[in-house]
Amino acid sequence: MSRLDSFLRRITAQRDCLNAAVELVRDVAGPVLELGLGNGRTFDHLRQQLPEREIFVFDRRVAAHPECVPDDDHMILGDFHDTLGTALERIGRPAALAHCDMGSGNSEADSRLARSVGSLLNPIMVAGGIVVSDQAMTVARWEALSLPPGTAPHRYHMWRVKD
Numbered sequence: 778m779s780r781l782d783s784f785l786r787r788i789t790a791q792r793d794c795l796n797a798a799v800e801l802v803r804d805v806a807g808p809v810l811e812l813g814l815g816n817g818r819t820f821d822h823l824r825q826q827l828p829e830r831e832i833f834v835f836d837r838r839v840a841a842h843p844e845c846v847p848d849d850d851h852m853i854l855g856d857f858h859d860t861l862g863t864a865l866e867r868i869g870r871p872a873a874l875a876h877c878d879m880g881s882g883n884s885e886a887d888s889r890l891a892r893s894v895g896s897l898l899n900p901i902m903v904a905g906g907i908v909v910s911d912q913a914m915t916v917a918r919w920e921a922l923s924l925p926p927g928t929a930p931h932r933y934h935m936w937r938v939k940d
């Protein structure tokens with residue numbers, strides 16, 4: 778498969794999983810968390826799909842398209858390891874949806890990061906909430922969900938947070 782095809786599969790899986798997650802949290806109260814602002818593409822998608830929700834975005838820096846930068850109250854700057862532990866004070870209540878898009882392409886470093894992010898994110902997710910991620914994670918309280926039909930396997934991941 779060409780790198781272009783591989784990229785398209787990943788991006789399509791990302792969009793389809795986000796759209797599925799948006800439907801799953803329509804009746805779950807709580808803010809949305811976006812871990813990894815990057816260019817701001819998925820933040821922009823989420824704010825269009827869930828215009829009534831507060832979306833808090835985490836990243837160590839702002840390097841997004843100027844039209845896709847959250848306001849200061851919703852941009853939480855710093856390393857995930859430093860910001861997630863105290864995030865509940867900032868976000869006000871446990872989150873209904875978290876999207877983690879944090880891969881660097883270094884699979885060892887990404888797996889390490891996914892392990893720590895899983896344990897830091899878990900306490901700030903509401904029961905019934907949904908986690909969507911570019912990285913595999915194993916958290917006892919999270920139940921893996923099937924991906925939307927047609928999604929290439931292992932390209933993206935979804936879980937429902939149990940009670």
Ligand SMILES: C[S@@+](CC[C@H](N)C(=O)[O-])C[C@H]1O[C@@H](n2cnc3c(N)ncnc32)[C@H](O)[C@@H]1O
Nearest residue numbers: 813814815816817818819836837856857878879
């Ligand atoms: C793949 S990009 C996100 C792309 C974005 N979702 C989009 O659609 O444009 C990954 C982002 O995660 C951030 N990131 C990775 N590890 C991080 C960490 N430990 N703490 C804070 N930010 C981190 C990077 O700075 C980068 O902006």
